[in-house]
Amino acid sequence: MVQERTQADLDVIIVGAGLSGIGAARWLKVKRPGDRFAILEEKPRLGGTWDLFRYPGIRSDSDMHTMGYAFKPWTDAKAIADGPSILSYVRETAEENGLLPAIRFETSVRRASWSSAQKRWRLEVVEKGEEKTLTARFLFGCTGYYDHHAGHLPEWAGCDAYRGRLVHPQFWPEDLDVTGKRVIVIGSGATAVTLSPALAETAAHVTQVQRSPTYVVSRPGEDAFANGLRRWLPDRLAYAATRWRTILAGRLRRRRFARDLPGAKRLLVGGVARALGDAVDWRRHFVPDYWPGQQRICAVPDDDFFESLKAGKCSIVTGKIDRFTPSGLRMEDGTEIEADVIVTATGLNLTFMGGMALEVDDQPIDPAKLLIFKGFMYSNVPNLVYFKGYTNASWTLKVDLVAEYACRLLTHMERRRLTQVTPRAGAEAFAKTGAALKFTSGYVLRTAHLLPRHGAAFPWIHEQDYLWDRKTLKRGRIDDGALDFSDAPVVLPPAQRAEAPARLAAE
Known part of the structure; x- marks a missing residue:
């Protein structure tokens, strides 16, 4: 001592x-x-x-x-x-x-x-x-x-039998290269919808496996109002104006959602439907069974997640995992998904x-x-x-x-x-x-x-x-x-x- x-x-x-x-x-x-x-x-x-x-x-x-x-x-x-x-x-x-x-x-x-x-x-x-x-x-x-020190990791049957690489996003290994590999991302939250399009840039394919859907909304990666304002005003004034605009807009949006939860749900799901069209079954994968406000809404900048789905670089499977297999996952409905890397974006x-x-x-x-x-x-x-x-x-x-x-x-x-x-x-x-x-x-x-x-x-x-x-x-x-x-x-x-x-x- x-x-x-x-x-x-x-x-x-x-x-x-x-x-x-x-x-x-x-x-x-x-x-x-x-x-x-x-x-x-x-x-x-x-x-x-x-x-x-x-x-x-x-x-x-x-x-x-x-x-x-x-x-x-x-x-x-x-x-x-x-x-x-x-x-x-x-x-x-x-x-x-x-x-x-x-x-x-x-x-x-x-x-x-x-x-x-x-x-x-x-x-x-x-x-x-x-x-x-x-x-x-x-x-x-x-x-x-x-x-x-530890992320959340559910207990799955057969997890030890999986022969590929198992990774938690909280402890991302520096040596991991997914180029040309098949990847599964387990999860439906902000981490999952961030990882999937990023990994899909080099991976052979990314499959996002989610137990149930989450509300996902597309937002511009850049704020045109803020960037335009900085051309005419000092940084501090432009920042303050943009900050208050964002605060008040968010407050009005939350109040509007709270007054009409079914309408808020239609608005959020409708945005996904317009982004994906017929390319993906959005009714199955993007219509949550809870009301807006009960969980955080995932923000997708510039449609990057939706674009990956439409291009076929990513796909989504919604359902419960039955067990891990030596080559990937088996879902409860019998669907088999093979992967070289499985990422457990399963929360904190x-x-x-x-x-x-x-x-x-x-x-x-x-x-x-x-x-x-x-x-x-x-x-x-x-x-x-x-x-x-x-x-x-x-x-x-x-x-x-x-x-x-x-x-x-x-x-x-x-x-x-x-x-x-x-x-x-x-x-x-x-x-x-x-x-x-x-x-x-x-x-x-x-x-x-x-x-x-x-x-x-x-x-x-x-x-x-x-x-x-x-x-x-x-x-x-x-x-x-x-x-x-x-x-x-x-x-x-x-x-x-x-x-x-x-x-x-x-x-």
Whole structure:
């Protein structure tokens, strides 16, 4: 066992150097320039999702004028951007804001423990193989919502008998070349409809095998409005105008869909019918048995997936898999599909705070017993903010709002010499609880019982509504009666007192 080293005290520890972590750090640096913070990233590189996923065709499933940060214009011509471009955008943000020195790469958090006596989070971490302890007043969780170490893989009969190559998109092998090979892609979500046309460019043939259809909509890869506006306006103004146009259009579309679900279904399916014509049996493969809004809609840029289907480079089989065979798959209806490579685009495993263990005053925290406060804090857990985005809009829209709110919260506490903030949930908040995510997607249904929940009423219920969040988080009062603040003095071990920031030592 390597001896632990107690590090100097920090104001904020940010866990994760992906889209959320870099965004939160930038807000912190601009709004709270005197704060000492560190970004802990378990990988040797920044980027999070956009560094982890490296499968062919990887791209955003949201418009980059809203998925980009509020403070940094997206200037690339493509609005539905590829993974490398997004990764470059995140790296540029880190470099432009001087954040790279704050990132501690190859550092994973095993346990985070809050002490009410010391008013500190104590993190047990492993940094480049060495066990260490870090302490901070505040903890920002920017780990996303899924397990980076394991994707979801169903149990199929005969899987071990398959003689070809079996690949999960979350861990795409660098040496995989599908040129001239027969490929099966199992799945119907965004990953599957992204992979299929990308692999079909060189593969002999790609067969997408799906248990049931998903809503798929074609969108232009480039935003003509945004690209035209940039010819006449500075990047920042053009970006802001495009961003608000996209936000408001999305809001109107969701409201229209909610008022007429059958009409929304006809509109979405009709778009696929027009794109495919008689080339593919769209009634069998593209008419879902659920209503729009119950799962994410897959975006197809510039009809690429549909064009692959019409050209015969891809095909779709809808039905249940009976078993793997040495040469491929057998469906329940007896259909045999041969393949040299099978890609299991079967989804993610959701997790809370990157899977780290949490404790408050030596009591283990069960995430399933927590209520979510306004979408980013948790019942009876002090000084913790967890950055998660929207499911019905771009992820970063919510991250920006939460980061700005978190900075306002820290400033409010500093001015009043407060050391602890806790969303207190009484029995009335727990009187009625429900799953926070209303999706019927498999990755949600598999793990919803393990994750924090909604409570009986606001602030323990949050809707996926950007304009409401903007009003309550950006302009609402911090001390609105929903949070419990404490001004108890900080108790530090003597060895740490000299190292604590001067502002905290004065407390």
